[in-house]
Amino acid sequence: MKGEPAIRPEHLSELAALLQRTIGLDVRPGGLGALRLALEARSQELGAAFRGAGAYLETLQSEAGEEELRQLLPLVTVGKTSFFRDERQFAAVAALLPDLLARRRAEGGAVSIWSAACATGEEIYSLGMSALEAGARPRDVELLGSDVNPRAVAAAEAGRFEARRMREVRADLRHRYFEREGEAYSARQELRQLVRVQTHNLASGGYPSSRAGGWDLVFCRNILIYFDTATVQRVLSWLRSSMAPGGLLFLGYSESLFRVFDGFELTEVAGAFLYRRPAGAARQARRTARAPLAPQPPARQARAAPLQGPPVRTSEEELAGAAELLQGGRFVAARELLEGLLSRHPQDLALRLTLANLYSLLREPERARESYQAALAIEPLHAETHLFYGVERLGAGDAEAAAQALSRALFLDPDLVIGHYFLGRCREAQRDVQRARLSYANAIKAYQRNPGARRKPFLGYYPDLSEDGGALARSAAYALAAL
Ligand SMILES: C[S@@+](CC[C@H](N)C(=O)[O-])C[C@H]1O[C@@H](n2cnc3c(N)ncnc32)[C@H](O)[C@@H]1O
Numbered sequence: 001m002k003g004e005p006a007i008r009p010e011h012l013s014e015l016a017a018l019l020q021r022t023i024g025l026d027v028r029p030g031g032l033g034a035l036r037l038a039l040e041a042r043s044q045e046l047g048a049a050f051r052g053a054g055a056y057l058e059t060l061q062s063e064a065g066e067e068e069l070r071q072l073l074p075l076v077t078v079g080k081t082s083f084f085r086d087e088r089q090f091a092a093v094a095a096l097l098p099d100l101l102a103r104r105r106a107e108g109g110a111v112s113i114w115s116a117a118c119a120t121g122e123e124i125y126s127l128g129m130s131a132l133e134a135g136a137r138p139r140d141v142e143l144l145g146s147d148v149n150p151r152a153v154a155a156a157e158a159g160r161f162e163a164r165r166m167r168e169v170r171a172d173l174r175h176r177y178f179e180r181e182g183e184a185y186s187a188r189q190e191l192r193q194l195v196r197v198q199t200h201n202l203a204s205g206g207y208p209s210s211r212a213g214g215w216d217l218v219f220c221r222n223i224l225i226y227f228d229t230a231t232v233q234r235v236l237s238w239l240r241s242s243m244a245p246g247g248l249l250f251l252g253y254s255e256s257l258f259r260v261f262d263g264f265e266l267t268e269v270a271g272a273f274l275y276r277r278p279a280g281a282a283r284q285a286r287r288t289a290r291a292p293l294a295p296q297p298p299a300r301q302a303r304a305a306p307l308q309g310p311p312v313r314t315s316e317e318e319l320a321g322a323a324e325l326l327q328g329g330r331f332v333a334a335r336e337l338l339e340g341l342l343s344r345h346p347q348d349l350a351l352r353l354t355l356a357n358l359y360s361l362l363r364e365p366e367r368a369r370e371s372y373q374a375a376l377a378i379e380p381l382h383a384e385t386h387l388f389y390g391v392e393r394l395g396a397g398d399a400e401a402a403a404q405a406l407s408r409a410l411f412l413d414p415d416l417v418i419g420h421y422f423l424g425r426c427r428e429a430q431r432d433v434q435r436a437r438l439s440y441a442n443a444i445k446a447y448q449r450n451p452g453a454r455r456k457p458f459l460g461y462y463p464d465l466s467e468d469g470g471a472l473a474r475s476a477a478y479a480l481a482a483l
Pocket residue numbers: 023024077078079080081082085116117118119120123146147148149152200201202203220221222223252
């Protein structure tokens with residue numbers, strides 16, 4: 001690059017805008033440094049053919065630009081991946097496959113699985129091994145991996161992985177499905193023949209279909225985080241249309257659709273949170289498949305969709321009566337009233353929760369646990385139930401179970417300042433200072449994201465818990481300072 005004008009900030013901004021338009025990549029100001037490195041690396045690859053950043057950007061936008069963009073993509077996209085990434089999700093796949101295989105076999109079809117943004121293929125080969133372990137024969141499954149980066153696709157196609165990457169694969173699976181070739185392992189024919197790969201840009205539509213039409217399982221993990229909101233919403237709408245009714249979408253651990261897209265129902269399978277395309281939505285979804293790329297209005301959260309029908313609400317006066325008794329410290333009378341009400345309205349979530357909270361206050365952990373579990377049976381994805389249960393477990397000295405319940409609450413509602421705060425206290429109880437700090441900082445951030453917001457009062461009544469985000473954020477700040 002000697003003698004050529006340097007890469008200037010405006011070149012980087014222009015490149016960021018181009019990547020945003022073409023592959024939906026959301027390069028924030030802090031990410032421009034990474035773009036600079038990518039551009040420098042590409043200039044070195046091109047040698048004398050690179051005639052400055054300005055000329056390069058012109059090429060990218062010319063007719064020949066598409067091919068050059070393909071060469072640049074490996075340098076600007078993050079391809080980090082691994083075999084069986086996220087154990088819980090693969091446990092969910094193992095739990096789902098027997099029934100799915102039996103159903104599709106009975107119809108004479110195949111279970112179809114698409115790993116969108118599959119990077120170098122570890123994900124799709126992990127899915128292939130899961131299918132074979134579940135007893136699938138080649139005709140029973142259709143596995144597609146796709147990625148925008150052609151080099152990644154070529155690597156996935158080859159099905160050859162460095163030995164150090166294969167350490168993530170259980171030894172018995174490694175021996176069954178791979179053969180060693182020097183410093184690498186190659187997928188054996190039994191596995192390799194299941195997997196098909198192709199290039200595909202999630203941001204540009206033209207989504208692949210399965211042989212039967214819609215995909216049963218779609219993995220689209222650790223890619224939405226790189227997209228801006230409008231692209232995420234567009235991609236989700238397309239993904240949904242490409243899925244079979246009732247099909248399941250797997251996202252990355254930190255990719256919640258909370259307030260982003262409400263076209264899926266959140267569900268839990270073997271401890272993993274997944275998004276289901278509602279079974280009855282086929283016609284509407286087909287219509288949106290080629291719909292104009294208009295961003296959707298802020299969505300109602302998917303988690304609000306109850307999986308077993310809406311809980312029957314008790315009259316508010318009845319619950320208010322119990323709350324008044326609780327507030328006056330008349331716990332025995334409140335308990336009698338709540339137990340009586342519950343025998344008449346066993347499906348009432350607010351009543352269940354309030355009674356569970358009361359048992360917790362009365363230090364009756366067994367009864368409290370049963371009541372929280374009964375509340376979760378009514379609505380498994382209710383953030384406050386997980387939150388209250390977590391607080392109860394922390395009070396009972398079971399920090400591990402408390403942290404688990406609070407993490408679930410926060411997955412379902414990342415804005416719960418109180419959830420972050422109590423998770424911080426769990427981490428302190430677990431003597432994990434680093435994670436305690438992180439949780440307290442998250443409590444403060446969650447409050448700062450929306451300081452003026454008055455949150456909807458908790459559904460269940462919990463006399464000891466503050467709903468004041470500001471006060472909780474202050475408590476978190478004090479706790480943080482003390483650590
Ligand atoms: C962090 S990796 C995730 C790989 C894998 N899904 C996982 O979770 O282990 C992200 C992948 O998304 C790909 N990618 C980036 N933009 C894309 C787009 N617009 N369409 C399809 N894939 C894209 C990248 O090339 C990269 O391989």
